[in-house]
Amino acid sequence: MKAIFQKYGLVKIHKNRNSRDGIFHWTSAGFNRWLTNPVLCGHTAYLQRITTSKGKRKRNKPEDWQIIYDTHPEHRLITDAEAAEIQQILLFNSKTGHFSFNQHPNNPVCYREYAYQTGLVFCAECGSKCITKSAKHQQGMYYYFACRYAGMGCGNKKSTRKSTIENALINILVQRSQTLANQLDEQPTREQEKSEKLKQLESRLEALEKILGFDPDLEKLKQKIRLQIAEEINPFLCDSILNKSTEEIIRAGNHLAIWHTLSPDEKVKIYHQIVHQITIRNAEVEEVILKI
Numbered sequence: 001m002k003a004i005f006q007k008y009g010l011v012k013i014h015k016n017r018n019s020r021d022g023i024f025h026w027t028s029a030g031f032n033r034w035l036t037n038p039v040l041c042g043h044t045a046y047l048q049r050i051t052t053s054k055g056k057r058k059r060n061k062p063e064d065w066q067i068i069y070d071t072h073p074e075h076r077l078i079t080d081a082e083a084a085e086i087q088q089i090l091l092f093n094s095k096t097g098h099f100s101f102n103q104h105p106n107n108p109v110c111y112r113e114y115a116y117q118t119g120l121v122f123c124a125e126c127g128s129k130c131i132t133k134s135a136k137h138q139q140g141m142y143y144y145f146a147c148r149y150a151g152m153g154c155g156n157k158k159s160t161r162k163s164t165i166e167n168a169l170i171n172i173l174v175q176r177s178q179t180l181a182n183q184l185d186e187q188p189t190r191e192q193e194k195s196e197k198l199k200q201l202e203s204r205l206e207a208l209e210k211i212l213g214f215d216p217d218l219e220k221l222k223q224k225i226r227l228q229i230a231e232e233i234n235p236f237l238c239d240s241i242l243n244k245s246t247e248e249i250i251r252a253g254n255h256l257a258i259w260h261t262l263s264p265d266e267k268v269k270i271y272h273q274i275v276h277q278i279t280i281r282n283a284e285v286e287e288v289i290l291k292i
């Protein structure tokens with residue numbers, strides 16, 4: 001969260017938390033609560049909220065929740081082992097404030113932007129593990145994956161840009177999560193009510209994504225709109241999450257903007273837990289194989 005706030009120059013504002021006034025309310029506590037919700041592991045948690053002796057509702061301590069295991073095992077998004085790992089990471093981060101041994105103390109991000117792709121990308125033609133490449137262009141550096149045997153027996157000669165791989169991966173994740181959410185709710189779902197602002201932002205982003213070619217300014221603009229969308233649909237807004245059902249929480253975590261706004265460190269941990277392999281062929285992603 002700190003990385004996101006610093007990177008995008010967002011200021012955390014504590015007043016008017018309950019109003020829809022367009023200020024970025026996404027708290028790291030809210031995101032952590034979402035990540036650690038037993039619902040994602042196929043369990044159901046009761047007593048998440050309790051009534052105090054004074055009649056007020058408040059959050060119960062997670063260790064006091066009554067968890068009914070495997071209420072929807074076929075729809076789990078995260079295994080128990082992965083959930084334990086996520087807990088470990090959060091605990092580690094809470095103790096160290098994201099500090100790790102290989103980073104500069106003034107620079108809280110220890111992984112590079114696409115570091116999580118290392119070890120996951122394979123050649124669709126010959127099956128070998130791809131190698132990373134970079135090229136300097138007028139607008140800055142471009143980063144790619146390429147087959148190590150390109151031109152030496154393998155016909156997959158054109159490298160694939162890391163940003164292309166990321167976009168394909170995120171699209172697949174959102175599709176998969178939406179399928180899971182739809183399976184959970186077998187009755188026809190009514191179209192989620194979208195605010196006018198959200199519809200506008202989504203169509204702006206769609207228009208920008210149709211522009212071919214790579215331009216860092218354009219990428220910055222797209223990222224800005226994604227953050228605005230995340231803010232609109234913000235599932236981690238403290239009070240709104242309390243009234244949401246299981247399905248709604250999972251569905252809320254399914255928007256493109258949420259994946260796009262993870263920090264490089266979060267991506268390394270989370271994507272390595274859920275992605276098995278990505279194959280590429282001639283500048284395109286051919287297949288994304290998830291672990292679920």
Ligand SMILES: [Zn+2]
Binds near residue numbers: 127128
């Ligand atoms: Zn190859």
